Amino acid sequence: MARSGSDGESDDAMQYSKPLRQQKKLCDEAMELVNAGVAMQNASPPDAAGADAKLSRAVTLMEQALAIEYPTQEERDASQRLNNKMNRYVKMIRSQREKGTAGGATGRGHNTKYNILPMDNLPSTYNAVVELLSK
Numbered sequence: 001m002a003r004s005g006s007d008g009e010s011d012d013a014m015q016y017s018k019p020l021r022q023q024k025k026l027c028d029e030a031m032e033l034v035n036a037g038v039a040m041q042n043a044s045p046p047d048a049a050g051a052d053a054k055l056s057r058a059v060t061l062m063e064q065a066l067a068i069e070y071p072t073q074e075e076r077d078a079s080q081r082l083n084n085k086m087n088r089y090v091k092m093i094r095s096q097r098e099k100g101t102a103g104g105a106t107g108r109g110h111n112t113k114y115n116i117l118p119m120d121n122l123p124s125t126y127n128a129v130v131e132l133l134s135k
Contacts, residue, residue, distance in 0.1 A: 017075055019068045026065035027082055033058035034089060055093050062086040 037054035040047040066086055070076045117123070122130060 017071065019070050020075055020078060023065045023068050023079055023082060026061045027086055030058040030061035030065070030086070030089070033061070034093070052097075055097075059090055059093055062090050066090075 033054045037051040037058065040051035040054065066083055068079070070079055117126075
């Protein structure tokens with residue numbers, strides 16, 4: 001029978017070993033740091049140094065969680081989904097850093113806007129879409 005976690009929801013990891021609980025704890029902490037780092041990147045003005053510090057700590061925590069060894073096959077199977085998620089985040093953060101480092105030399109990395117277009121001055125590429133939407 002699965003026990004409930006402290007937050008009231010059923011937590012499958014709680015029925016397993018200490019390594020699975022540790023994995024979940026590290027992942028949760030890392031995801032909080034990732035969310036905080038992304039918020040700092042998207043702030044106006046962006047806090048690149050603060051975001052980098054948060055994301056670096058998140059990668060460190062995820063790497064610690066990924067290094068956990070599990071004594072049974074059942075626990076290895078149970079850990080796989082969360083490990084896959086953390087691997088994706090680590091790769092994404094590292095690739096973002098590599099792009100940021102490469103773009104930093106040209107000075108373009110600091111003025112990046114994400115998926116935001118000025119609606120009153122759209123590029124001409126969007127004229128057909130604007131016409132269709134204004135009918």
